[in-house]
Amino acid sequence: xxxxxxxxxxxxxxxxxxxxxxxxxxxxxxxxxxxxxxxxxxxxxxxxxxxxxxxxxxxxxxxxxxxxxxxxxxxxxxxxxxxxxxxxxxxxxxxxxxxxxxxxxxxxxxxxxxxxxxxxxxxxxxxxxxxxxxxxxxxxxxxxxxxxxxxxxxxxxxxxxxxxxxxxxxxxxxxxxxxxxxxxxxxxxxxxxxxxxxxxxxxxxxxxxxxxxxxxxxxxxxxxxxxxxxxxxxxxxxxxxxxxxxxxx
Numbered sequence: 001x002x003x004x005x006x007x008x009x010x011x012x013x014x015x016x017x018x019x020x021x022x023x024x025x026x027x028x029x030x031x032x033x034x035x036x037x038x039x040x041x042x043x044x045x046x047x048x049x050x051x052x053x054x055x056x057x058x059x060x061x062x063x064x065x066x067x068x069x070x071x072x073x074x075x076x077x078x079x080x081x082x083x084x085x086x087x088x089x090x091x092x093x094x095x096x097x098x099x100x101x102x103x104x105x106x107x108x109x110x111x112x113x114x115x116x117x118x119x120x121x122x123x124x125x126x127x128x129x130x131x132x133x134x135x136x137x138x139x140x141x142x143x144x145x146x147x148x149x150x151x152x153x154x155x156x157x158x159x160x161x162x163x164x165x166x167x168x169x170x171x172x173x174x175x176x177x178x179x180x181x182x183x184x185x186x187x188x189x190x191x192x193x194x195x196x197x198x199x200x201x202x203x204x205x206x207x208x209x210x211x212x213x214x215x216x217x218x219x220x221x222x223x224x225x226x227x228x229x230x231x232x233x234x235x236x237x238x239x240x241x242x243x244x245x246x247x248x249x
Contacts, residue, residue: 001160003128007054007120008112019145020052020136021109021118028140030091033099037078037085041099051137053097053105054120057159062131064161064216071131071159075100080138080155090153092140100133100157124189126162128217133157166221169193169211171232173248176200181241181249185211185224204244205237 011017034040061078062071080096082088097105106126112119126132135157142151169185174195176182181200185193196210212219224232228247236244 001126001132001162003125003162003164004122005126007107007134009052009118009120009134010112010114011116011118013116014147015116016146017111017116017118019139021050021111028092028143029094030140031093031095032091033080033086033089033093033096036087036089037099042095043098043102044104046104047094048097048105050105050109051139052109052118052120053135053137054107054122055097055101055105055133055135055157056103056127057100057131057133058102059130062159064129064131066131068159068161075133075157075159079157082142082153084154090138090142090151092138092142094140096155097135097137100135106132125187128162128164128167128215131159131161133159164221166223167215167217168223168225168231169215170225170227171245171248172227173245176249181245183207183245183248185214198241198245200240200242200245200249202241203238204232204241207241207245208232208234208237 061074078085078099080086082090107120107122110119110121135155137155139152142153144150144152168188172184174182174184179200180197182195182197184195187193193211194214196207198207208222208224209219212222220234226248230247232244
């Protein structure tokens with residue numbers, strides 16, 4: 001999945017999709033799931049009514065190098081599951097989503113163009129090379145949305161990992177002299193990535209390599225964008241750094 005995907009979820013006719021986005025039940029949850037997981041798992045008291053969420057999975061449990069089948073196996077082991085870790089408990093826990101992430105839910109759930117469609121609208125791009133999950137969460141005492149005609153006693157999670165055909169970083173110059181320059185990089189979302197010191201009379205390749213190492217991406221997909229819009233790529237690696245960065249210095 002790329003870094004700025006569109007999420008659209010279609011539901012069967014007759015199901016009240018507002019239950020997932022606008023008026024999920026806030027009563028009836030016993031909120032004692034921690035007694036069944038064996039340890040506390042909540043990290044915030046902030047309340048979220050949505051039963052449909054986009055979550056960034058915990059990096060300590062789901063590192064980027066983890067294979068997709070292993071991610072699914074681990075999720076199945078820890079998720080709110082009547083027949084799994086719950087040992088038949090179905091009293092509900094409005095905070096079950098916090099077991100899968102260390103971050104607040106991402107984006108905003110809105111009604112889509114279709115009558116039975118919900119969308120998740122992102123405010124910023126997702127992080128590169130990171131595991132996420134689309135989560136459809138259980139109801140209180142197994143009660144599901146009107147029209148479903150079935151109990152929803154489990155959390156269902158669909159994991160995916162982000163990738164990209166190119167990584168873009170914006171460059172600026174912090175300081176320079178005749179021989180050296182300190183270059184700062186930020187993501188397209190404005191997040192500070194770091195700085196690199198470069199010898200201006202040498203090839204530009206070490207600059208791209210330094211930032212590729214910083215963010216942990218393949219050098220071949222890294223693109224550096226100068227303030228005038230010029231894009232520095234692998235084609236510039238052998239050129240003198242002073243020439244490549246002339247509009248920046």
